[in-house]
Amino acid sequence: xxxxxxxxxxxxxxxxxxxxxxxxxxxxxxxxxxxxxxxxxxxxxxxxxxxxxxxxxxxxxxxxxxxxxxxxxxxxxxxxxxxxxxxxxxxxxxxxxxxxxxxxxxxxxxxxxxxxxxxxxxxxxxxxxxxxxxxxxxxxxxxxxxxxxxxxxxxxxxxxxxxxxxxxxxxxxxxxxxxxxxxxxxxxxxxxxxxxxxxxxxxx
Numbered sequence: 001x002x003x004x005x006x007x008x009x010x011x012x013x014x015x016x017x018x019x020x021x022x023x024x025x026x027x028x029x030x031x032x033x034x035x036x037x038x039x040x041x042x043x044x045x046x047x048x049x050x051x052x053x054x055x056x057x058x059x060x061x062x063x064x065x066x067x068x069x070x071x072x073x074x075x076x077x078x079x080x081x082x083x084x085x086x087x088x089x090x091x092x093x094x095x096x097x098x099x100x101x102x103x104x105x106x107x108x109x110x111x112x113x114x115x116x117x118x119x120x121x122x123x124x125x126x127x128x129x130x131x132x133x134x135x136x137x138x139x140x141x142x143x144x145x146x147x148x149x150x151x152x153x154x155x156x157x158x159x160x161x162x163x164x165x166x167x168x169x170x171x172x173x174x175x176x177x178x179x180x181x182x183x184x185x186x187x188x189x190x191x192x193x194x195x196x197x198x199x200x201x202x203x204x
Contacts (some may be wrong), residue, residue, distance in 0.1 A: 008139075010047070010135075010147075010189070011137075011139040011140045012136075014132045014133070014135045014139065015132070015136035016033055017129075017178075017181070017185060018128075018130065018131070018133035018134075018136060019033060020033055020129070020178055021086060021127075021129035021182070022127060022128075022133065023129075024069060024072055025174075034068065034174075037060045037174070037177075037178075038061055038174070040057050040061060043057050046185075047185075048184055048185065048188060053184070055180075056177050056180050056184070059173050059174075059176060059177035059180070060173070060177040060178075062174075062177075063173070064172050064173050066171070068172070068174055071170075071171070071172035071174070071175055075170065075175060083165065083166070083170075084162055084165040084166035086127050086129065086166075087103075087123075087124050087126050087127055087128075088102050088103065088124075088126035088128075088158050089101070089102045089124060089126055090204065091162060091203065091204050093203065094203050095203075096203055098123075099124050102126060102158075102200075103125060103126050106126050106154050107125060109150075113149075115138075115146065117134055128162060131150065131155045132155075134150060135150050135155070148193055148194060148195050151189060151190075152193055152196065152197050152198060153198045155186075156186065156189075156190055156198075157197060157198045158200065158202060159186055160183075160186070163179050163186070164183075167179035167183070
């Protein structure tokens with residue numbers, strides 16, 4: 001994952017996935033992405049084999065009785081309990097709390113590596129979408145070592161479980177497809193990582 005083309009394709013896919021998991025589907029950041037995914041004209045640009053993406057592309061186009069923004073509200077905001085909370089500490093902390101020990105470890109790692117990341121509001125830095133966008137930024141700035149550490153130590157130890165639960169409970173074809181696209185993409189990243197994934201206990 002060290003040559004320029006790999007770095008660019010990684011940053012592209014990480015930024016797109018990060019935005020779609022973090023921002024509302026009608027926001028300026030993601031509305032064009034939603035349009036592209038539902039139109040189906042994105043498969044040739046995604047850095048994975050086209051045959052593996054075709055079922056996902058079909059799923060993105062499937063109709064739903066639930067409005068996309070309503071699905072996003074249900075999956076990421078509430079008011080009811082989120083079926084798959086997108087914060088790492090919920091999965092890694094024994095009490096399943098926000099701002100848990102894993103969040104503090106992430107903050108410490110960011111300080112040690114001089115990484116300043118401004119959050120939109122007062123929320124933990126270990127949001128799945130935020131970590132993907134941070135990984136994209138690290139790749140864009142040629143910081144491959146920190147990008148790999150972020151993935152191996154702070155994202156991949158819990159993201160597989162999170163995405164499994166997310167896909168199972170998405171209950172909307174667009175977000176189920178988004179979860180599957182993230183599963184395929186992160187599995188591809190993991191297969192090319194040069195450092196081992198940290199083994200951490202999951203509590204959900």
